[in-house]
Every structure is written in C-alpha cells, then in structure tokens.
Amino acid sequence: MTTVAAPPRVEAQPAPVLRGYRFELVKLLSQWRIRVLLLACWIAPAVFVVAVSLQSTLPSDTVFGRWMHATGWAGALVVLDFSRSWALPLLTALVAGDVFATEDRLGTWRHLLVAVRSPRRIFVAKGLATLTVLLVLVAGLAVSGIAGGLAAVGDHPLVGLDGHLLSPGGAAGTVLLSWACVLAPTLAFAGVGLLGSVALGRSTMGLLMPALLAFALQLTQLLPLPVPIRLALPSHAFLAWRGLFTSPAQTGPLLIGIVVSLAWAIVATALAYHLFLRRGFTDLAYDGSGRRVLVAGALPLAALVGLTAVLLAVVTPAKGSGIEQAKLQRSLATVYAHLYRVQTRELHRPDVTEAQLAATASCDKGGDRVLDQGPGNDWRCVVSWHLPGTAAVGQAIYQLDVTADGRYVADGDGPKEVNGYFPVRTETGDAPNPLWQFDGNVDLLASTKD
Amino acid sequence: MRRSPAVRGRGIRKSFGDVVALDGVDLDVASGQVHGLVGPNGAGKTTLLGLLLGLAVADSGRLEILGTTVGRTLAVPDGVSGFVDGPGLYPSLTARQNLSALAALRGHETGQAARVGEALEQVGLTDVADDRLRGFSLGMRQRLGLAAALLTEPRLLVLDEPANGLDPAGKHHVHRVITGLAAAGTAVVLSSHRMDDLAALCSEVTLLATGRVVFSGPVGKLAAESGELDYRVRTSDPAEAHRVALETPGLQVKSDRDPAERPDTDVLVVRGPVPVLDDLVVRLVRADVAVRELAPVVSPLEAAFLAMTGQTDEENK
Incomplete structure (x- = not known):
C-alpha cells in the first residue's frame, strides 16, 4: 500500500x-444596451447641435x-441643460441601476464569488467599472x-447669463468646467442606482430608481421651496453650473450643490x-424587498436631505x-448694461461702459397685492439708464x-x-436684438444688501 | 494504493434559519476519485456542494479540503473549481470571451489563449467558440461551464448536475473529461439525479436524505443493498410466458392482467431472486418461448436510492 503525497498547500x-x-x-x-448608449452619447449631441444650429428657430x-x-459653445450648453434633466439620470439608471441586478437575473453570483472570492472586491470592481462607463458616456455628451x-x-x-462676453478661450474653459461640475450629481444618481440595484435584486424597480428620483426631484424643484431645502437636494448641482456664466461667478450655490451631490454619492454607495x-448569495430567487429599500435606502437619504x-x-x-x-433688480440691471454694449457694437455706435450707463431696474411682482418676492411670470420691471452723451435717462420695460x-x-416690452423687436437694423442688414429677450440668473444665496 | 484525501468532512451541520440543510454529514473523497452525491430534492446536496466551493461555511463540524481546514466563506484553497445551480456564464459574451475573461480574472494571463482553446476543445465546443452564449442550448452551457472549471487545472472539481441537458455526444465529452481528470489525480464530486451517469462515472457515492447520510461507499455496495428488483421480460409469446411465470416457484408476477387480454403489450414484469429468474428462463425456453429481453425495470442503483430514501418506484414514476 502506498500513499500519494499531497501537493503543497496554496492558500486562496x-x-x-x-x-x-x-x-x-x-x-x-459587451452589453448591446451599453454599446448603443456609447454610440448615442458620442454621436447624437453633435448631430442635434448641428441640426438645430442650421434652423432659423432656436430653442x-x-x-x-x-x-x-x-x-x-452655446450648443454644448444646450446639450448640458437637456442632459441634466433626463439624459444623465437615465444613463445612471441604465448603467449603475443594473450592474448588480444583472447577476441576479443571470444567476451568476455563485460563479462570480467562487472566481473572485471577495464580495468586497466584487463591489469595488463593479463600482469602478460603472464609474468608468458613466465618465465615458458623459465625456461623449460633452x-x-x-x-x-x-x-x-x-x-x-x-x-x-449676466450679459458679459466670454472670449472663445474663456467660454471653452467654462463650458468644460460646467460639464465637470455635473459629474457630481451624476455620481449621486449613480450611487442611488447602485443602491437600487443591490437592494431590489432582479426587480426592474432597481433599474428605475435613479430615473424615478430624477422625476421626483424635477417636480420638487418646480415648487417654491425654501433655499436650504432646494440646495439640499442632490439635483441642484445639475442647475448650479449656470452660476459659472456670471461675473463674478455664483460659486456659493455651485459649491454647495457639488458637496451635497458628493455626500449623496458617498452615502448611497455606502448603503449599497x-x-x-x-x-445572502445562496438564495437564487432573491429579489430584494420593498421594506429593505425603505429602511436601508430611502430613510437614510431622506435624513441626509x-x-x-x-x-x-x-x-x-x-x-x-x-x-x-432687490436681487432681481440688481441682476436685471447688470445684464441689461452688458447687453446694451453688445447692441451698441452691433449698431456700430460709439462704445460705452457699464459705469457710464449706470443702469438700474425697478421691479414689481403682480401689482400691489402681491409680495415682491418669489418665482412667477408676473414680474414687471423698468430698466433705467443714462443715454451716452446726454443727461437724459432712457427706460425700457x-x-x-x-x-x-x-x-x-x-x-x-418696449x-x-x-427692446421691442427681435431684429435690429444694422449697416449690413438685420441682426438679432440682444435686448429683446435674454436669460439671467439670480444667485439664490446672495445677500440682498447692496 | 491509498490516495490522499481531497475532502474530509466530519459532523458537518448547516442550517438556514429553522431549516436544517445538513445534519452531521461525514464525507470522504480521495484524490483521483469520482464521488457522486445523490439524494431527493431538498436532501442537502447543493448545500454540501456550496460548502466545498466555499460559498458558505458549516455551522459546526470540520471540513478539510485539499489538506486545508475551511473555517470561513470563500476561503477554500486554490485548486478547487466547479459550479452549483448552473454554470453561471454571461450570454452577451462569446464562449471564448467568457473563458478568456475568467482566465484573466484568475490571473492566468500567460498562455491564456492556448489554455482557453484547450479547454474548449476538451468539451467539444471549438466550433462554436466565437458564438455568443445567448444562442447556446442548456447542454452547451453546461459543457462551457465545465470548460471554465478546467481553466484552473483543479485538484477538486465540484459539479452540480453536469449532464443536465446534454445530448449523447455532449455527454460523451463530459464523461471523457471527468474520467480523464480523475485518472490524472483530480478528485471530482458531482451531484446528479441520473443514476446511469453516476453508475458510469462514480466509484463511490454518498446518498443524502433530509440532510443526513444514509449511505456512503462504493457504487457496487449500494447496488447490492437494493434487494430484489422488478424485472422486465419481453418474449415471443407473452401469453404463454405469463402462464409459465405463474407456474414458476418463488416468482412474483407483477403484471396484473394476462397479456392475452392486453394485446398492446408484450412485456411481463416479475420479481424474484436471481436463481428463480434463471429457472424462469429455462422454463420459457422449454416451452418454446423465445426470451428477447430480461432487464431490471429500474437500475439497481436507482432501486437502492428509492429504497433508502423511503421513496417508492411508483411514486418516482
């Protein structure tokens, strides 16, 4: 009788x-869904921007x-503003919201565990891979x-957004910075996606969580919420990048938005x-539970808000x-003064400075019976400025x-x-009137003291 | 020749909540042995295979795998490979991509392509190596799962129903791989409900019922414990055969009606010890009745399984 010697032991x-x-x-x-997303993100925005830029009517x-x-540079910002509403939450849903659930659907957890031998490392690897794909998708959009x-x-x-001109180089840097800023809320939604994917298993509800959250937050943002609550929402940074396009930049809401979004990303990922x-990986029928999502996911995130x-x-x-x-008046007067200079250049008039114009605005909301504060389409403002070379004061409504x-x-409004007509007549023909319609942005955190 | 043990389990107990999946199970599997795990649904086979792969750890008892005591999950030593509850592969990847990705994950970078190609060839999937898995049949996936397990050159291979969904050619491939691995010294533990596979592949089997071992030992010994079997007798003259069988001492005729009344069947089912069956054959020949077939209705292994697990063949049918 012989004994076969055991091979040397190798610790796993x-x-x-x-x-x-x-x-x-x-x-x-390898998933067709991800490949289609990659193609779409790297091609569709360019096609969209080119097509819209060639039209006479603009969005x-x-x-x-x-x-x-x-x-x-405006096209990339239109894509950004559109993406922050739907595309970015949807991308996080389709990538992060499915990265764990797909193993449940395919029944591959045991196989993966035997191969990797560490749930922690599986989580980290999946998280990093998700992050990579999302970064490539967002980079494609930009x-x-x-x-x-x-x-x-x-x-x-x-x-x-305050009417001042950004040089092409400045515009390039600010556009890229804006896209970088929306990575933070994208990560927050990705964290929620990971959480949904882990908590709900093979259920499609996990996949939908970032999209549902985005929808709920969009509805919430339509409400006249107090500023602290508005800034505490992870989606605020999706809007706060607009503050980069004023001078000085409205950095307060932006930085708070980024920090809040990163906190959401960290907390949601930690919960996941x-x-x-x-x-338990031994239960092949595992598909999470609603109670688990509520207790371990929704409640901590609500507490964070x-x-x-x-x-x-x-x-x-x-x-x-x-x-x-007061903030609205100040903002409107600033935009008006900047854009007046743009109009002056279009009309080839002698240049003036904002200081010479000394523009002011007087705004009223909804008449005497309504408090002059809060959102609404019933604000009526009168802008006054000093006409260059005269003592007269001009007014525009x-x-x-x-x-x-x-x-x-x-x-x-005249x-x-x-500012009463869309075109202005220049020496070379009609041109868009910059004072006819324009966008502005009020710094929600700014002090009302002048 | 005595071989070193690949698996040695003593008093293994595992519960999931109130459900006791394994209750004091002992298991010995030698290197180079193909060991079958058999038992009815819920007997604890999958739980035991999961312990061998490190997916769970026993609540109590002692489990040594390849000479290493396993005390926590996912801590089985290198050299253990296999699958439970299906091969667990990714349908969006091709067969080759599945194996290459797994090989890279396990750190087999050098010679990866050759290793993958060899594994595919071993299980007979070279022709479909670059096809995506979503078009694969169950049997093809099973074979690819086996190929994935082979990538690590296992010393303990754990397989759950490896012949599930296999056609005869696929079964041939899988049997050849398993017997080849065993011949090279790999211990193979496989569970199956197919007694013919177990009889063909395994030298020893462990029979589980409600989490306990009701038999463990050589396949031949299990078959011997099956007691008297039902035999199917097919003859040239069923009616005459039925009459002769009734006159044969010590033989029970299980067919409830005379074949003359049932022209649709020419099969007679009888039960008795082997000498009595010999006597029946002699009597049939003397009565000018040709015996075309005499075979157990169920295999001895299956009969033993049914007897030891308290299931009747009628229930099983």
Whole structure:
C-alpha cells in the first residue's frame, strides 16, 4: 500500500481589484444596451447641435439656446441643460441601476464569488467599472456637443447669463468646467442606482430608481421651496453650473450643490455596500424587498436631505425662496448694461461702459397685492439708464418669467427702438436684438444688501 | 494504493434559519476519485456542494479540503473549481470571451489563449467558440461551464448536475473529461439525479436524505443493498410466458392482467431472486418461448436510492 503525497498547500487569495475591474468592464461593454448608449452619447449631441444650429428657430426656452447661432459653445450648453434633466439620470439608471441586478437575473453570483472570492472586491470592481462607463458616456455628451457646435457655428465669444462676453478661450474653459461640475450629481444618481440595484435584486424597480428620483426631484424643484431645502437636494448641482456664466461667478450655490451631490454619492454607495455584504448569495430567487429599500435606502437619504437643509439654514444667509426684489433688480440691471454694449457694437455706435450707463431696474411682482418676492411670470420691471452723451435717462420695460431655481427670461416690452423687436437694423442688414429677450440668473444665496 | 484525501468532512451541520440543510454529514473523497452525491430534492446536496466551493461555511463540524481546514466563506484553497445551480456564464459574451475573461480574472494571463482553446476543445465546443452564449442550448452551457472549471487545472472539481441537458455526444465529452481528470489525480464530486451517469462515472457515492447520510461507499455496495428488483421480460409469446411465470416457484408476477387480454403489450414484469429468474428462463425456453429481453425495470442503483430514501418506484414514476 502506498500513499500519494499531497501537493503543497496554496492558500486562496481573492482576485485583485484591478482584475475584477477589467472583468466587469468586459461584461458591461459587451452589453448591446451599453454599446448603443456609447454610440448615442458620442454621436447624437453633435448631430442635434448641428441640426438645430442650421434652423432659423432656436430653442430659446433652454438656457443658451438663443445664442446657438452666435457661437458654437452655446450648443454644448444646450446639450448640458437637456442632459441634466433626463439624459444623465437615465444613463445612471441604465448603467449603475443594473450592474448588480444583472447577476441576479443571470444567476451568476455563485460563479462570480467562487472566481473572485471577495464580495468586497466584487463591489469595488463593479463600482469602478460603472464609474468608468458613466465618465465615458458623459465625456461623449460633452465632446460631441462641443464638436457639433464648433463645426456648425464656429469658435466665437459667448454671452454669459449676466450679459458679459466670454472670449472663445474663456467660454471653452467654462463650458468644460460646467460639464465637470455635473459629474457630481451624476455620481449621486449613480450611487442611488447602485443602491437600487443591490437592494431590489432582479426587480426592474432597481433599474428605475435613479430615473424615478430624477422625476421626483424635477417636480420638487418646480415648487417654491425654501433655499436650504432646494440646495439640499442632490439635483441642484445639475442647475448650479449656470452660476459659472456670471461675473463674478455664483460659486456659493455651485459649491454647495457639488458637496451635497458628493455626500449623496458617498452615502448611497455606502448603503449599497452595506446591503451587498449582508445579502445572502445562496438564495437564487432573491429579489430584494420593498421594506429593505425603505429602511436601508430611502430613510437614510431622506435624513441626509433633512440634516443638510438644517445645516444650510444655519450657516448660509439664505431664506425664503431666495428670489427677492432687490436681487432681481440688481441682476436685471447688470445684464441689461452688458447687453446694451453688445447692441451698441452691433449698431456700430460709439462704445460705452457699464459705469457710464449706470443702469438700474425697478421691479414689481403682480401689482400691489402681491409680495415682491418669489418665482412667477408676473414680474414687471423698468430698466433705467443714462443715454451716452446726454443727461437724459432712457427706460425700457421687461416682463420677467422667474423660475424657482433662479433662472429668468426677460422679454422686452418696449420701446421698440431698444427692446421691442427681435431684429435690429444694422449697416449690413438685420441682426438679432440682444435686448429683446435674454436669460439671467439670480444667485439664490446672495445677500440682498447692496 | 491509498490516495490522499481531497475532502474530509466530519459532523458537518448547516442550517438556514429553522431549516436544517445538513445534519452531521461525514464525507470522504480521495484524490483521483469520482464521488457522486445523490439524494431527493431538498436532501442537502447543493448545500454540501456550496460548502466545498466555499460559498458558505458549516455551522459546526470540520471540513478539510485539499489538506486545508475551511473555517470561513470563500476561503477554500486554490485548486478547487466547479459550479452549483448552473454554470453561471454571461450570454452577451462569446464562449471564448467568457473563458478568456475568467482566465484573466484568475490571473492566468500567460498562455491564456492556448489554455482557453484547450479547454474548449476538451468539451467539444471549438466550433462554436466565437458564438455568443445567448444562442447556446442548456447542454452547451453546461459543457462551457465545465470548460471554465478546467481553466484552473483543479485538484477538486465540484459539479452540480453536469449532464443536465446534454445530448449523447455532449455527454460523451463530459464523461471523457471527468474520467480523464480523475485518472490524472483530480478528485471530482458531482451531484446528479441520473443514476446511469453516476453508475458510469462514480466509484463511490454518498446518498443524502433530509440532510443526513444514509449511505456512503462504493457504487457496487449500494447496488447490492437494493434487494430484489422488478424485472422486465419481453418474449415471443407473452401469453404463454405469463402462464409459465405463474407456474414458476418463488416468482412474483407483477403484471396484473394476462397479456392475452392486453394485446398492446408484450412485456411481463416479475420479481424474484436471481436463481428463480434463471429457472424462469429455462422454463420459457422449454416451452418454446423465445426470451428477447430480461432487464431490471429500474437500475439497481436507482432501486437502492428509492429504497433508502423511503421513496417508492411508483411514486418516482
């Protein structure tokens, strides 16, 4: 009788995260859905921007839409404003919302665990792969939109949301920075997607969570919420990039929005991690539970909103809706003065400075019976300025539609020589009148003191 | 020759809440042995296979795999491979991509292409190596799952129903791979409900029922414990055969009616010890009745399985 010697013992080691990451990337990129998204994100914005730029009618209801004939940089911002509403939450839903659930559907958890030997590393690898794909998708949206705009219209100065001109180089940097800023809320939605994917298993509800959250937040943002609550929502940074296009930049809401979004991303991902490590992988019929989502997901995130809102109410001067008469007047006068100079140049008149114009605005909301604060389309403003070379004071009337996020559209109501008509007559023919309609942005956090 | 144990389990107990999946299970699998796990649904086979793969850890008892005591989940030593509850592969990837990605995940970068090609060839999937899995049949996926397990050059291979959905050619491939691995010293633990597979592949089997071992040992010994079997007798003259069988001492005729009354069947079912069956054959020949077939209605292994797990063949049918 002989004994066969046992081979030397080799302790099992989990697969390194980098290998797991590559494995997850291969799996993600092999899915037709992800491939279609990649193609769409890298091609569709360019096609859209080129097509719209060639039309006579521009999407003026979208921020910077009215400038798409003037500069190629506006197209990328229109794509950004459209993406923040639907495309980015939808992308996170389709990528992050399914990355764990797909293993449940395919019944591959045991196989993956045997191969990787570490649930922690599986989570990290899946998270990193999701992040990578999302970054490539967002980069595609940005690059494609910019390329389409530059190809169709060209590299020209961009008019900011306070009417000042950004040089092509400045516009390029600010556009790229804006896209970088929306990565933070995209990560927040991705965190929610991971959480839904882990908590709800093979259920399609997990896939829908980021999209449902986006829809709910969009509805919420339409309400005249107090500023601390508005800024405590993870979607605020999707809007706050607009503050980069004023001078000085409205950095307060933007920085708060980014920090809040990153906090959401971290908390949601940590909750997903916690749930993932606690789940049982031996139950093939696992499809999460509604109670688990409520207790382990929704309640902590709701608590985060509450805590953030309280903190912001204490440490910022923000109160009410943040849209106040004095701030609106100041913003409108500033935009008007900047755009007056643009009109002056179009008409080849002698240049003036904003200081010479000394523009002021007087705004009233809804007549005497309504408080002069808050969003609404019933703001009526009179802008006054000193006509260059004379002692006379010019006046122009605007109807303002102010939304709860601080954006407003000023619609010129005369006199017709200044802001009453869309075109102005120049030496070379008719040109768009910059004072006829324009966008502005009120800093919700700014102090009302002059 | 005595081989070193690949698996040695003593008093393994595993519960899921109030449900006791394994209750004091002992298991010994030697290197180079193909060991079958058999038992009715819910007997604990999958749980035991999961413990061998490291997917769970026993609540109590001792489990040694390849000489290493396993004390926590996912801590089985290198050299253990296999699958439970299906091969777990990705339908959006081709067969080759599935294996290449797995090989890269496990760190087999060098010679990866050759290793993958060899594994595909072993299971007979070279022709469809670049097809996506979503078009694969169940049997093809099973074979690819086996190929995936082969990538690690396992010393303990754990397979759950590896012959599920296989056509005869696929079954041939899988049997050849398993017997080849065993011959090279790999221990193979496989569960199956197909007794013919177990009889063909396994040298030993462990029979589980409600989480406990009711038999463990050589296949031949299990078959011997099956007791008297029902035999199917097919003859040239069923009516005469029925009459002769009734006159044969010690033989029970299980067919409830005379074949003359049932022209649709020429099969007689009888039960008795082997010498009595010999006597029946002699009597049939003397009566000028040709015996065309004499075979157990169920295999000895299956009969033993049914007897030991408290199931009747009628229930099983």
